[in-house]
Amino acid sequence: MSKCVSGCGRLPTLLFGLVLAILLLASVLPMAGCGSNETGEDVVLKVGSTKSYKTTNKFSDYWYGVLSGMTTHDSLIKLGTDMKPVPWLATSWEVSADSKQFTFTIAEDVKWHDGTPLTPEDVRFSIEYHRDKVTNSAWMKDVIDNVQVDGQHVILNLKKPYGNLLTEFMTYQPVPKHIWEDVDDPNTYEGADRTVGSGPFKLESWDETAGKFTFVANDDYFQGEPNVDKLVVEVFKNMDALVMALSRGDIDTWWDYSGEFPFTYVPTLLKSGDIKFASATFLGVPAALGFNLGEAPMNELGFRQAVAKAINYSDISSLVFYNYGTVPTYGFVPSTHPNFNESIPSLEYDTAAAASLLDSLGMTDSNSNGTREAGGQEIRLDLLVQNTATNIRCSEFVKQYLEAVGIGINIVSVDSSTWVAKKDAMDYDIVLFRATPWGALMHAGEGSGYFDSRRTGQGVLHNLSVQEYLDACDARLSTGDADQQRAIDLQIQELHAEYLPGIALVWIESVYPYREGWNDWVIDHIYGGVVSSFSWFKVTKDTD
């Protein structure tokens, strides 16, 4: 028997295996595909996002719901760049003196994407549909008594005064009655017409496999045709790939709801020369400390004041937020808020004052081991943190600052759901949290939604039950008078400074990257970024 015959006997088998593997690969590839009608003349904007999109049902997919609020659907009003409500589907509105009746005048000549006119009856239906069928709109059950239509007017009669209704309605979009009236459970509706809205873009396709949305301009939009003919949203699962795609020109800009573009990427992108940045003061608070006010020593105001003085805010701003931060005030919310209280002082890093405050509370380091004692026991506190990179970094700085004044800290780093569970069970001493732009506006505004003890919710601390504070929140919610609102907004910030339920660690200037050649972006403070409802009618692209 020839050696060659024996030796090569396995080769065909191996080759066969290789071919089989390739065929297997080809056979297991799920087949898909859709057509393209892109032409060279279209203005195409490609946006990268790292959010996790699952369906195109705005009721069941949170992130698509947010995206649709800027593209396919319109709200009655929006938050303008000057932080005041601006007309959108509602051309005007009136609020009764007792804040129990809101009358919206609906724009005429508005059409749904299928050509059907959008009427005040659609708006009435939508409000009631949200109230009765959409779980996260269930607050309306407590607030809205009935909705009436009178010509072009939609009149909301409330069960109780609700001064924050205009802000609430900035994030709710009417849906077509003729599509949704027979749908009992909006969350599970699979009909192709579920994406029909009245917005400046129509959803052309969603390729879940490719992670790609394609929207086309709504030629019949009541505010005129957008400057962008086609909007493509490319979904990535990590920021590094997205930034590479931006740098390489595969996408034109980035968008994530209420998120901060990671500052670590900024120097590299600036060096490339092809990327520019727009910026705006972030409406929320990217990192803050909250206290468990039911436990000692956090229930001592002096202790909270000592913590506030022990932290080096400038260092956090420069070392964690790459010098895009500023030192906050004791009032919690940043200066972009319309009724920002300028009289509240800035937080100040003063370890001597912190030590003095702790000494005055009898919290001393009697055995000189570096950690103070209270009631004979060492002060060692749990700092509860969600395990994101920025949070971990912040918490390490906080630990270092507090331990420098003799407060022992154990960092308890957990995933988001565990964080919520421990936070709601008050299973922490100090908690690191963030306030989103919308969160800072919710409830009675000024960040009160995070502190009012009567609330629950994912990021909500509900730790402050001082009657004066609760009364102020109630008063703010029950008035529609602008002057009264302003006075209470100022008061709420003062109460934050007085009681210190939480301390903002930093306020930041958010940055939004985009490729050279695109101009005239308009930043949306709630949704965050240059990709906004306002940009569609302003943004321009240089022609070659």
Added chain:
Amino acid sequence: MERHQHPAAEVASKAVRYLIVFFIIMSINFLLPRLMPGDPVMNILGEEASYAPPEVLEEMKADWGLDGPLYVQYFRYFGNYLTGDWGHSFLCMRPVADAISLHLQWTLALVLPAIILGALLATVAGALAAWYRKSKLDIGFSAAFLSFYSMPHYWLAMVLLFVFGFLLGWFPLGKVTTGDTSGLAYVADVGWHMVLPLGLLTVSKAAYDFLVVRNSVISIYGEDYVLMAQAKGLSQMAVLFRHTVRNALAPLITVTAIQFGVILSGTLMVEIVFSWPGMGTLIYEAIGARDYPVLQGAFFIIAVCMLAANFIADMVYVWLDPRMR
């Protein structure tokens, strides 16, 4: 004298064993997500939970089958699975089967070729390294595969993406497909997108298997039948691949069967780097959202695949090694 079971009795015994394992897995599958701290309702409602009246929260729990004592939920869960009802995802309200089928097919599209190609590569390289042990070839292969084995997958993935995707521009920056293609162009597009993640997983799999095959071949190097084959004058390659490797493959089969479940769910970091919609990311997101139905469905599929892989390994063992019959 050794007692041999009747083949039918052996199959029945194996089936009972598998059924018991399956029952235990299903029970753990139910309990594990619920043992994690956190409330799915709170996750879904987010900050809006503040507004939802208590009766609405109770209604949501009832709709999602989270009402009632745990044992009631347990029997309901078993009943639903027996009738093929895997429920709806809490996170996006679509049927669990739909979510899993999309992610599973893309995981299999990546994992099956990686397992086959990785095993082939490891077999050839491991056998040659063992046969020519202490040679330059052995040292070279061992150094290379050990290096790959030591590198964290996500780091290597990022390096590949950066060098071949970004700097050189030869491959896309992740994802499964560019979209907007069909037919053969679609297959070619997907193939192009697969090169980097498939290459990485293949090398990673091969790096581990290489050591297994090498050690296995070395352990039977001096066996009588190997010497006999050499004495018959067969070529080195014939002795190695026809007589030695076949008998050295049993450990590789075992390792692959064990690895199968891990690879099925454990490619998370590779999926994230390459934006690949596989089972790893599905499970990761479901854990974050405490999406019990998706977690149960995903672990159920993985358990079935694991059991199937072990069963196949049992069968292949017998085919490879007549002593097992």
